[in-house]
Every structure is written in structure tokens, then in C-alpha cells.
Amino acid sequence: VVEVTEFQSTHNDSELAYLKLRFAECPIKTTLGALGKKWAMLILRDIGIYKKERFNRLLKSNPGITPRVLATRLKELETAGLIQTVEKRRSPMVVRWGLTQKGIDAIPILMMVAAFGSKYEAEKLFVDKRPRKLHELFNRDAMDLVRQFL
Amino acid sequence: VVEVTEFQSTHNDSELAYLKLRFAECPIKTTLGALGKKWAMLILRDIGIYKKERFNRLLKSNPGITPRVLATRLKELETAGLIQTVEKRRSPMVVRWGLTQKGIDAIPILMMVAAFGSKYEAEKLFVDKRPRKLHELFNRDAMDLVRQFL
DNA sequence: CCGCATCCGGTAAGATACTG
DNA sequence: CAGTATCTTACCGGATGCGG
Numbered sequence: 001v002v003e004v005t006e007f008q009s010t011h012n013d014s015e016l017a018y019l020k021l022r023f024a025e026c027p028i029k030t031t032l033g034a035l036g037k038k039w040a041m042l043i044l045r046d047i048g049i050y051k052k053e054r055f056n057r058l059l060k061s062n063p064g065i066t067p068r069v070l071a072t073r074l075k076e077l078e079t080a081g082l083i084q085t086v087e088k089r090r091s092p093m094v095v096r097w098g099l100t101q102k103g104i105d106a107i108p109i110l111m112m113v114a115a116f117g118s119k120y121e122a123e124k125l126f127v128d129k130r131p132r133k134l135h136e137l138f139n140r141d142a143m144d145l146v147r148q149f150l
Numbered sequence: 151v152v153e154v155t156e157f158q159s160t161h162n163d164s165e166l167a168y169l170k171l172r173f174a175e176c177p178i179k180t181t182l183g184a185l186g187k188k189w190a191m192l193i194l195r196d197i198g199i200y201k202k203e204r205f206n207r208l209l210k211s212n213p214g215i216t217p218r219v220l221a222t223r224l225k226e227l228e229t230a231g232l233i234q235t236v237e238k239r240r241s242p243m244v245v246r247w248g249l250t251q252k253g254i255d256a257i258p259i260l261m262m263v264a265a266f267g268s269k270y271e272a273e274k275l276f277v278d279k280r281p282r283k284l285h286e287l288f289n290r291d292a293m294d295l296v297r298q299f300l
Numbered sequence: 301c302c303g304c305a306t307c308c309g310g311t312a313a314g315a316t317a318c319t320g
Numbered sequence: 321c322a323g324t325a326t327c328t329t330a331c332c333g334g335a336t337g338c339g340g
Contacts, residue, residue, distance in 0.1 A: 016200065017199055019289070019292070068305075069332065092302065218325090222313090
């Protein structure tokens with residue numbers, strides 16, 4: 001199935017499913033560094049999709065999260081290059097957060113999570129209990145974000 | 151508990167980006183219950199993609215994880231309906247884990263994580279430093295899993 | 301008010317040894 | 321081989337406080 005020699009394979013390729021080749025280093029593990037932590041994807045969702053751009057709005061949007069954890073996650077996501085401060089003022093002190101291009105490109109991950117959820121939690125999510133496809137949930141801009149990866 | 155039509159919004163829809171409608175309950179948050187925990191997606195990747203189906207192989211595949219945490223995650227993923235034991239013997243004791251249909255449907259989430267990673271970590275992942283598209287990384291079966299959600 | 305920092309109790313994760 | 325038992329450590333959740 002795989003003839004690509006440029007990728008080191010530590011294992012037998014016959015044991016692979018779905019994957020055409022092996023990575024030198026697993027992109028899933030790498031990506032999950034900042035994004036895999038608790039609340040991180042929800043914060044990204046809030047900033048990117050729900051447009052909750054301010055600290056206290058993010059707090060209210062996620063019942064259970066504490067200011068301490070939120071501040072930590074925001075810094076981690078900023079360090080990972082997924083979000084950035086779009087505005088910073090004082091009196092009144094206002095900090096607005098926005099997605100970077102890299103953060104925007106992470107949206108398809110959230111979309112797939114939503115697609116999966118909409119298949120298996122449809123009775124909770126929709127009154128008619130009918131699972132939705134991605135194009136029913138997200139607009140054209142979002143679908144284009146997905147298509148760039150296909 | 152909450153009677154919400156699918157288009158009813160607790161917020162201003164003008165504040166939405168990408169999303170066509172609001173959910174009664176956020177599918178991202180719901181889905182991230184079992185899948186969002188530390189190591190969970192990596193375990194799913196190992197079982198579903200790398201075909202590491204046994205306890206000790208999963209242990210070795212994830213440097214840093216302890217048997218205690220692995221056992222916990224396996225039970226959580228099993229309870230969430232994403233994995234199941236495909237075989238269970240004694241003398242010698244052998245347990246093999248496999249994805250359920252629900253677990254297979256979660257693969258596109260991992261694929262999108264990989265796609266994102268392959269765009270932003272290409273220099274680490276590929277010797278020619280060229281980002282790959284999903285169809286270059288995953289085979290037809292995997293692409294079909296994605297397409298069912300589009 | 302808003303964006304954090306501090307302190308503290310609880311829970312989840314890490315290290316190691318051990319058992320059916 | 322596939323997990324437990326036990327102990328330690330790191331992180332999270334909740335309340336409160338403080339500077340701007």
C-alpha cells in the first residue's frame with residue numbers, strides 16, 4: 001500500500017488502517033499540544049464562531065471555567081499562534097481576542113467535532129432529532145475552510 | 151429540559167460567524183466529554199489507525215502514559231461507545247480493542263487534526279516540507295468517512 | 301466594572317510495584 | 321498480558337481580592 005520511503009516507518013505498514021503513509025512525527029499528537037487541553041477548543045469556538053471576544057464574556061459562555069484557567073488557556077492559545085489580541089485599551093480596560101489565520105484554519109477541527117456530535121446526539125441537539133450534515137450547519141466560508149484540506 | 155427550536159437563539163445571530171444556526175446544546179462541548187480528555191484522541195488513533203489493539207502496545211505507543219491512566223481512558227471510551235473489546239481470552243490473557251461504528255465515525259475528527267497539523271508543522275512532518283492534503287494522507291475509506299459528514 | 305492574581309480544597313494524572 | 325494498588329504531584333474548580 002505504501003511505497004514512500006521518505007517517511008520513516010517504525011512499524012509494519014500492513015498494520016495501518018486508513019492512512020496511506022506514516023509521518024515522521026504524529027501531527028495529531030503535535031497539534032493536540034495546546035488544542036487538546038481542557039476548555040481550549042471551547043474557547044476557540046467562542047472566539048471564532050460565537051464571537052465572544054472578551055474575557056468576561058468567555059467566562060460567562062463557559063459555565064464552570066474559572067478566571068485562572070481561562071487566563072492560562074488564552075495565553076497557551078496565543079503562544080500556539082491560534083489567537084491574538086485584536087484590541088487593547090484602558091479606562092475602561094478592554095481586551096478583545098480574535099483568531100489568527102492559523103486559528104481560522106483550526107475551525108474545521110471544531111466543525112468535524114460538531115458533525116460527529118450532530119450524528120450521535122441529534123435527539124439532544126435538534127427538536128426534530130434529524131442529524132444534520134456540515135453544510136446545513138455551517139455557511140460557505142466555513143465549508144471552504146474544510147475543502148482546502150481535502 | 152429546555153424547549154428550544156433549532157433556530158432560536160439566546161444571542162444575536164449577527165454575532166455568529168460560520169454557523170448557520172444555533173444548537174439547543176453545543177455539540178462540540180457534548181462530544182468533547184470523553185474525547186476531549188488527555189490521551190483520549192491518541193488512544194483512538196492508535197486503535198483505529200495504527201492498529202495497536204492491545205494494552206501493552208498502547209502503552210508503548212504513547213510514551214508518558216501510565217497503565218493507570220490508560221485503563222481509565224479505555225473504560226471511558228468504552229462507556230462513550232467509541233471502542234469495544236473485540237476479543238477476551240485467558241491463559242494466555244489477551245484483550246483486543248477495536249473501534250465501534252461510532253468510533254469509526256470519529257476518525258474524521260482525527261483526520262482534520264492531522265490535516266491542520268500537516269499544514270502548520272509540514273517542516274517537521276515531511277522531508278520535502280510540503281504540506282499534504284487529506285487525500286494524500288488517507289485512503290479512500292477514510293475520505294468516505296469525511297464525505298459522509300459534508 | 302474588567303482583567304486578571306492569590307489562596308485553597310478536591311480531583312485527575314504521574315511513578316512504581318504488584319497480582320490474577 | 322492486562323490491568324490494580326498505593327503514593328505523590330500537578331492541575332482544576334471556587335471564592336475572593338486588587339489594580340486600572
